[in-house]
Amino acid sequence: QSVLTQPPSVSGAPGQRVTISCTGSSSNIGAGFAVNWYQQVPGTAPKLLIYDDTNRPSGVPERFSGSKSGTSASLAITGLLAEDEADYYCQSYDSILSGVIFGGGTKLTVL
Amino acid sequence: QVQLQESGPGLVKPSQTLSLTCTVSGGSIRSGGYYWSWVRQHPGMGLEWIGYIYPSGSGTTHCHPSVHRLVTISVDTSKNQFSLKVSSVTAADTAVYYCARLGALVWDFDLWGRGTLVTVSS
Numbered sequence: 001q002s003v004l005t006q007p008p009s010v011s012g013a014p015g016q017r018v019t020i021s022c023t024g025s026s027s028n029i030g031a032g033f034a035v036n037w038y039q040q041v042p043g044t045a046p047k048l049l050i051y052d053d054t055n056r057p058s059g060v061p062e063r064f065s066g067s068k069s070g071t072s073a074s075l076a077i078t079g080l081l082a083e084d085e086a087d088y089y090c091q092s093y094d095s096i097l098s099g100v101i102f103g104g105g106t107k108l109t110v111l
Numbered sequence: 112q113v114q115l116q117e118s119g120p121g122l123v124k125p126s127q128t129l130s131l132t133c134t135v136s137g138g139s140i141r142s143g144g145y146y147w148s149w150v151r152q153h154p155g156m157g158l159e160w161i162g163y164i165y166p167s168g169s170g171t172t173h174c175h176p177s178v179h180r181l182v183t184i185s186v187d188t189s190k191n192q193f194s195l196k197v198s199s200v201t202a203a204d205t206a207v208y209y210c211a212r213l214g215a216l217v218w219d220f221d222l223w224g225r226g227t228l229v230t231v232s233s
Contacts, residue, residue: 002157034217038158045209045223046158052217089158093218099175100148100160100218 003028004090004103011109012080020075020106022090028101030071033093037066037075040087040105049088050075077108085110113138115210115224123204123231129197133210133224140191141166146213147193148220149184151206159206163213164193200231 005023012018022035029035035053038046048057050066053073065076073092077084090103119131133147140147146163153159162174164184172184183196197204208229212222 034219036217036219038220040158045226046220047223048219048221051214051219051221057221091158091218091220097176099173100163100213102158102160105157 002104003094003097003101004092006088006090006103006106008104009107009109011111012077013111014080014082016080017076017078018080018108019077020088020090020108022073022075022103024071024073024092024101026071027096028071028092028094029068029073031095033095035066035068035073036091037064038089038091039084040089042087046089080110082110084108113212113222115212115222117208117210117224117227119227119229121228121230123200123229124233125201125231126199129195129200129204129229129231131195131208131210131227131229132192133194135191135193135212140186140193141188143167144215146215147186148211148213149195150209150211150220150223152209152226153203153206161195161208165215166193202231205229205231 037050039049040046053068054066063078088106094101123129148163149161165171166186174182186193207226209226210224211220
């Protein structure tokens with residue numbers, strides 16, 4: 001069971017907007033530790049999508065955005081494309097574990 | 112640009128030691144501000160952080176509590192490599208193992224190796 005909770009799956013039609021939630025606790029997200037998001041196409045390594053809650057690495061489209069409030073964070077994807085179909089993971093740091101934690105992952109299906 | 116590449120046996124027998132090496136190219140493993148890490152992914156499952164090493168000084172390491180008794184992470188700065196050893200493996204250690212660079216400021220994995228599948232089977 002992951003320390004960070006994500007919905008197992010989300011779906012949307014091309015062009016639509018979807019959001020993926022990531023719920024933590026007072027020892028990780030709620031403590032102010034950064035939330036990072038990764039995209040993983042099956043069979044490939046994860047790719048950093050959002051870092052430090054809201055920042056996009058160079059080359060990541062503006063369609064991807066992150067937000068954080070309290071003990072939760074969200075990843076929003078607008079203008080869905082077929083190529084966005086992948087697994088998405090949130091990640092942070094936990095002060096009780098004194099280590100890195102991941103969410104269980106969310107499978108995005110583009111209908 | 113900096114790249115990471117995992118190497119090691121793809122098949123390990125139960126009770127033996129799993130050994131993997133990550134070679135860092137295009138940059139120095141001693142560059143400040145990063146922890147060098149291992150993450151694994153069991154078949155069809157999510158990502159699991161194993162541990163990291165910070166190459167400065169004696170090489171500070173930290174591992175997930177659930178695996179720390181079985182895991183050793185080391186670094187060879189002369190070869191620009193870091194390594195993972197998991198002892199007394201079982202079938203539950205079958206996974207894709209990734210090496211990754213972990214930023215020390217916001218704990219983000221900004222670079223990943225391609226991953227290597229390690230199967231534990233007799």
